[in-house]
Amino acid sequence: DELVSQIAAGEVVERPASVVRELVDNALDAGSTQIGVRLVAGGVRAILIEDDGGGIEASELPLALKRHATSKIRSLDDLESVTTMGFRGEALAAIASVSELALVSRTPAAGHAQRLDARSGELSPAARAQGTTVEVRELFFSTPARRKFLKSDSTELAHCIEAVRRHALVRPMVGFAVWHEGKLVEQWRASDESQRIKDVLGEEFIDNSRPLEAEIGPIAIRGRVGLPAAARTRSDHQYVYVNGRYVRDRLIAHALRSAYEDVLHGQKQPAYVLFIEIDPARVDVNVHPTKIEVRFRDSGAIHQAVKRAVEDVLAPSGA
Numbered sequence: 001d002e003l004v005s006q007i008a009a010g011e012v013v014e015r016p017a018s019v020v021r022e023l024v025d026n027a028l029d030a031g032s033t034q035i036g037v038r039l040v041a042g043g044v045r046a047i048l049i050e051d052d053g054g055g056i057e058a059s060e061l062p063l064a065l066k067r068h069a070t071s072k073i074r075s076l077d078d079l080e081s082v083t084t085m086g087f088r089g090e091a092l093a094a095i096a097s098v099s100e101l102a103l104v105s106r107t108p109a110a111g112h113a114q115r116l117d118a119r120s121g122e123l124s125p126a127a128r129a130q131g132t133t134v135e136v137r138e139l140f141f142s143t144p145a146r147r148k149f150l151k152s153d154s155t156e157l158a159h160c161i162e163a164v165r166r167h168a169l170v171r172p173m174v175g176f177a178v179w180h181e182g183k184l185v186e187q188w189r190a191s192d193e194s195q196r197i198k199d200v201l202g203e204e205f206i207d208n209s210r211p212l213e214a215e216i217g218p219i220a221i222r223g224r225v226g227l228p229a230a231a232r233t234r235s236d237h238q239y240v241y242v243n244g245r246y247v248r249d250r251l252i253a254h255a256l257r258s259a260y261e262d263v264l265h266g267q268k269q270p271a272y273v274l275f276i277e278i279d280p281a282r283v284d285v286n287v288h289p290t291k292i293e294v295r296f297r298d299s300g301a302i303h304q305a306v307k308r309a310v311e312d313v314l315a316p317s318g319a
């Protein structure tokens, strides 16, 4: 079972940023309004994620670490309409198999928090307010071959921050803070969507982009699209969300590229943040363990909708 978990971990946990992504997903699913991320050595030595969400009952703590144990869906049918970030019940088990993991959690009803040490299975009383802290230390300590593939601490830190940024853009009402070795390195206060985009991507992106809002058939798209004047805007500002989930999708990326090609003839690297909403039954998020890939039922319609909406913003008729 240890081996199976470690193989599964290979798919979910590639580097500290993958741990950050999964743990922030969990904190969001728990209804948190404040999420703190504390990192040591780019996350390799320690990743602590603290939230103020609903917490985990003491009796449920061991279950949270079990493979394929999820509290989020009850049947396969639920997969068609999944609204939580998690549903596979793999992340905590996978992370625990390649690190020293502890869960500290307190529900609103509990008199105090409980701490579960994953390795020993030991449960002990602990002190903290309502919510959960997941502590992940010495990532890949038992799999030196994996650890060898990690880059410098500063590179791993940058990836961790990027993982939080991806969540922060789509959850403006949640406050986020990231510390590295005790120093606050990023903070995004609870806000609204347009303020959050400004806070995360910078004023320059706002000044050099236009808002997009379109409804095309069953697809709703909103966000901001970078203009050619934004020569200095970082071209790595490319964020696409489908039903609140950050995705890297070749179809959508292609639609965006071809819209920029057609209107701006490649003068400009696309920069954008797009929130796409679509009936969950029309998109499969269970394609890859990390859920970063999706599969659309009607990919042609999606491609066309995105391309048209972006072209309309880049070259507004009558402007």
Ligand code: ADP
Binding pocket: 022, 026, 027, 030, 051, 053, 054, 055, 056, 063, 064, 065, 069, 070, 071, 072, 085, 086, 087, 088, 089, 090, 091, 092, 093, 132
């Ligand atoms: P999944 O998110 O797919 O359900 P995970 O392995 O990520 O699977 O988490 C397992 C379970 O642990 C979750 O279903 C949830 O019940 C519980 N859990 C994990 N993290 C938290 C958290 N921060 N707050 C509350 N419950 C949590």
Ligand code: MG
Binding pocket: 022, 025, 026, 085, 086, 087, 089, 091, 092
């Ligand atoms: Mg999860």
